[in-house]
Amino acid sequence: MSAVKxxxxxxxxxxxxxxxxxxxxxxxxxxxxPIYDALYDxxxxxxxxxxxxxAAHAADGYARAxxxxxxxxxxxxxxxxxxxxxxxxxxxxxxxLVAITGQVSRSLLGRDSFQEADITGIxxxxxxxNYLVKNPDELAQIVKEAFHIATTGRPGPVLIDMPKDVxxxxxxxxxxxxxxxxxxxPVLDGDQSQVMEAARAIAKSERPLIYAGGGVVISGAxxxxxxxxxxxxxxxxxxxxxLGGFPGSHPLFLGMLGMHGTKYANFAVCECDLLIAVGARFxxxxxxxxxxxxxxxxxxxxxxxxxxxxxxxxxxxPIVGDVKRVLSQLLEVLQPGLGEAWREKIxxxxxxxxxxxxxxxxxxxxxxxxxxxxxxxxxxxxxxxxVGQHQMWTAQYYTFTKPRSxxxxxxxxxxxxxxxxxxxxxxxxxxxxxxxxxxxxxxxMNIQELCTAVNYELPINVAILDNGYLGMVRxxxxxxxxxxxxxxxxxxxxxxxxxxAYGAEGIRVTRKAEVAPALEQAIQSNKPVMLDFIIDxxxxxxxxxxxxxxxxxxxx
Numbered sequence: 385m386s387a388v389k390x391x392x393x394x395x396x397x398x399x400x401x402x403x404x405x406x407x408x409x410x411x412x413x414x415x416x417x418p419i420y421d422a423l424y425d426x427x428x429x430x431x432x433x434x435x436x437x438x439a440a441h442a443a444d445g446y447a448r449a450x451x452x453x454x455x456x457x458x459x460x461x462x463x464x465x466x467x468x469x470x471x472x473x474x475x476x477x478x479x480x481l482v483a484i485t486g487q488v489s490r491s492l493l494g495r496d497s498f499q500e501a502d503i504t505g506i507x508x509x510x511x512x513x514n515y516l517v518k519n520p521d522e523l524a525q526i527v528k529e530a531f532h533i534a535t536t537g538r539p540g541p542v543l544i545d546m547p548k549d550v551x552x553x554x555x556x557x558x559x560x561x562x563x564x565x566x567x568x569x570p571v572l573d574g575d576q577s578q579v580m581e582a583a584r585a586i587a588k589s590e591r592p593l594i595y596a597g598g599g600v601v602i603s604g605a606x607x608x609x610x611x612x613x614x615x616x617x618x619x620x621x622x623x624x625x626x627l628g629g630f631p632g633s634h635p636l637f638l639g640m641l642g643m644h645g646t647k648y649a650n651f652a653v654c655e656c657d658l659l660i661a662v663g664a665r666f667x668x669x670x671x672x673x674x675x676x677x678x679x680x681x682x683x684x685x686x687x688x689x690x691x692x693x694x695x696x697x698x699x700x701x702p703i704v705g706d707v708k709r710v711l712s713q714l715l716e717v718l719q720p721g722l723g724e725a726w727r728e729k730i731x732x733x734x735x736x737x738x739x740x741x742x743x744x745x746x747x748x749x750x751x752x753x754x755x756x757x758x759x760x761x762x763x764x765x766x767x768x769x770x771v772g773q774h775q776m777w778t779a780q781y782y783t784f785t786k787p788r789s790x791x792x793x794x795x796x797x798x799x800x801x802x803x804x805x806x807x808x809x810x811x812x813x814x815x816x817x818x819x820x821x822x823x824x825x826x827x828x829m830n831i832q833e834l835c836t837a838v839n840y841e842l843p844i845n846v847a848i849l850d851n852g853y854l855g856m857v858r859x860x861x862x863x864x865x866x867x868x869x870x871x872x873x874x875x876x877x878x879x880x881x882x883x884x885a886y887g888a889e890g891i892r893v894t895r896k897a898e899v900a901p902a903l904e905q906a907i908q909s910n911k912p913v914m915l916d917f918i919i920d921x922x923x924x925x926x927x928x929x930x931x932x933x934x935x936x937x938x939x940x
Contacts, residue, residue, distance in 0.1 A: 388559075392520055392551040393422035396484070398559075399527035400428060405455050407431060407446065407811055409439040413459025414499060416486030418551040431811060431840060434832040436463050438804035440470020441830070444479050445805030448791045449766055450812040451604070453480040453534050460486045461499030464545070465506065469798060472510040474541040476795025477625060478602060480534040481541035483507075489549040490518060507543050514543035520555040528561050537570030538689040539602060570688060574705035574713055582660075582684045582701045583717045589658035589682075591726045592618040595641065598625030598794070599663015599687060599707045601787045606630065608711035609662065616721035619730050621649040623664050624779055625794045632783035633763075638730070639739065642670040643929045644776040647737035650935035652730055653678050661685045663707040666696040667795065676934035686710045739780055745896065747920040750774065750849045753899055754781040757819060757847065760903050765817040766791065766809045770802035770826030773855035776925040778821045800829025803846060807833060810842040817845070817907055824850040824876050831882070837912040838887040845906045846914045848879055851921045859924045863939070864931075883914035892916045 390398070396419060400408075407429045412420045423430055433439035436458040443454030454474075458467050464485040474481040488497045504514045513533050515526045523546075530542040586592060594616075600609050606629050613620050613636050620630045621641040630637055639646035641653055653659070659681040664670070671677040677697060685692075685699040686707055693702040703710055741751040754777055757765070763783055768791040769775040775792055784790050791809055793801040806820035827848055837844050849855075857872040880890030889909055893902045893916065906913035926940025 388557050389554045390557045391418065391422065391554055392523055392546065393418040395523050395555065395557045396527065396546065396551065397422050397426045397428060398557060399524045400455065403527065403531045404452070408455045408457050409433055409442040409446070409808065410457030411436050411439055411459070411463060413463045413486065415460040415488055415548045416457065416463070418548060419457065419484070419486065419546070431807070431836065433804065434835050435830060436466035437470050437800070438830050438833040438836065440467045440481070440483065441473065441798075441801050441804035442808035442811070442833070443481055444470060444474045445768060445791050445808030446812040447474075447479050447481060447808075448805075449788050449809040451788065452812070453482055453531060454808065455482050455484065457484045458486070459499070460488055460503070461501045464503040465501055468506060468510070471507055471541045471543065473793055473796045473798045473801060475510040475512075477793065478539050478598060479541070480539040482530050482534050483541060483543045485543065485545045486551070487516070487545045487547045490547045491549070493547070504543065504545050510541070511543050512540040514545065516545045517547065517550050520550045520553055523550065523555070524558055525561055528563060529565060532563055532565070533568065571690075571704050572688075572706045572709055574686070574703040574710035576713070578701060578703045579710065579713045580717060582703060582714060585658060585682055585684060585701060586616065586660070586721070587719060590723060591655060591657040592616055592660060592721070592723065593652050593656035593658070593681070594618050594620040594660045594662060595653070595664055596620055596626040596629050596662045597623040597664025598629075600626055600629035603663065603688070603707040604787070605663070605708035605711055606787045608708055608715065610634070611715055612711055612718075615715065615718055617723060617727060618660070618721060619652055619727070621645070621652065623670055623794075624792065626664065627779060628784035628787045628789045631785045633785055640779050642935070643672070644780065644925050644927065646739050647927055647938055648730060648733035650929070650938060651733050654934070654936045656681045659683045661687075662711070663687060665692045671697065672929050672933055672935045748893070748896060748899070748917055750777050750917075750919045750923060751781045752896070753847065753849065753917055753919070754778055754821065756899050756903060757821070758782045760900065760907060761817055761819075765789070765819050766813055768792065768802045768806040768809055768818065768820045770820070770822045770829070771797045771799045772823040772826055773859060773923075773925050774821050774823045774826075774849040777849070799826040803827060803830050804833045804836070806844045806846070807837055807842055810837075810844050811840070819845045819847055822846055822848045823855055824848055824852065824879075825854040825874060834883065834886045834888055834912060834914065841910075842912060843910055844912050846912070848914065848916050849919050850876065850879070850916050851919050851923070852876065853921065856925070858922070862922070862924065863928070879914055879916040888912040888914055890914050890916070892918070894918045
């Protein structure tokens with residue numbers, strides 16, 4: 385081991401470089417200035433967000449698209465607290481994120497000093513782990529541990545809070561470190577006896593259904609999932625986070641399940657005799673009324689996080705382990721399946737209850753805009769979304785065929801996520817076509833990040849489905865609150881002029897014939913483009929399972 389004296393900030397950056405970090409998304413401030421001063425001479429690229437929440441979401445989008453950990457940086461106090469929503473978002477969706485915050489000097493901690501906030505205490509429930517660096521000699525080791533924890537097992541955010549005197553003081557930098565975390569040993573391989581029990585249950589099953597979640601994407605298990613489905617000839621349904629983990633064009637694919645899932649996916653859940661849950665967590669938007677979820681099925685649950693197994697739904701055969709590795713184990717011992725009658729029943733449901741919408745040729749239909757984006761990009765774009773109706777329409781009508789192509793906020797449902805996330809996606813995937821499909825409400829949550837895209841010449845395309853409402857709020861008020869539209873109608877800016885003010889291109893689309901040309905113009909542009917699609921004001925996302933109802937009680 386060799387040691388050399390460097391500032392804490394220099395050690396931080398050298399440690400980040402050792403972890404392969406090439407980009408940091410951040411916003412400077414007083415207590416983070418030593419770090420920013422060291423960044424001036426660093427080879428790490430820094431993307432200046434226009435708000436710390438934007439930096440966190442951009443790092444999140446970068447991580448989801450590339451599979452590498454995202455890094456965000458902010459100062460103390462309000463800078464750190466502005467990261468909280470982005471950290472919580474990453475935690476809910478198991479995104480590897482390392483958040484670094486400046487902090488007041490150690491002698492000022494706990495004294496209500498200027499711009500002091502207990503960010504480690506604040507974030508404790510929404511991180512895998514966090515650190516307040518009190519011993520400068522531990523800094524390099526902390527960075528190494530933080531990345532290991534963020535990226536292994538079930539991924540998630542880790543926060544490092546650095547007092548200013550630690551980042552500015554000179555300390556020894558040790559360039560060779562060993563990882564020693566005796567209390568942190570994620571289980572990767574499934575218990576073989578449980579794998580064999582699952583294989584026996586599959587062999588006996590006549591109506592199996594594979595229910596795939598975000599764990600398939602995270603673990604890179606998409607090829608194993610295809611092999612499993614094709615070996616068993618079993619239908620596959622995906623959660624919102626799982627979309628792209630199984631090809632949407634595959635004949636065994638049933639689409640998304642749950643509140644806004646396809647009718648045939650939800651019927652399949654209600655009538656299957658074996659549910660094979662792969663990297664999914666049985667959240668309430670998927671299960672509906674728990675007492676009636678998969679009522680005829682035995683449940684196999686494969687997940688790397690033992691805390692998820694049995695948390696919401698009774699599990700008959702639990703298998704703790706990395707999804708990719710467990711599926712490989714399972715494939716070694718399975719026999720080909722049959723289930724012809726089951727497949728025929730599902731095909732009949734598909735014909736009887738197709739996912740469709742009424743296009744009368746009048747006002748713009750959001751579903752047709754999304755299908756046009758899919759057609760023009762040949763399904764090869766990276767698609768980010770905000771949260772709301774447009775998000776659900778995207779999940780329903782854009783056919784995702786590859787993993788890490790759908791970048792959206794699932795568990796936390798964060799409005800304002802999509803635009804900064806799309807920036808992170810474009811930074812991580814230069815040269816690829818990136819869209820942010822947005823609502824006119826959500827886009828205004830972090831619209832300042834359009835300036836970031838312009839600043840760094842990132843040619844993202846923002847497609848706003850503009851109905852003049854907080855669309856999903858209005859839909860619920862329509863369906864469940866007697867059309868009492870309480871504070872859900874919006875007075876919007878002129879999005880075209882706003883885009884132009886930021887230095888982006890702005891295009892307004894009001895007629896169906898203008899949709900394809902406008903999208904083609906945006907895709908071919910070398911700068912950010914904001915497209916304002918004026919859609920039917922009262923279109924609803926259908927089908928919908930009313931909150932608290934069973935999956936077979938869909939409306940629409």
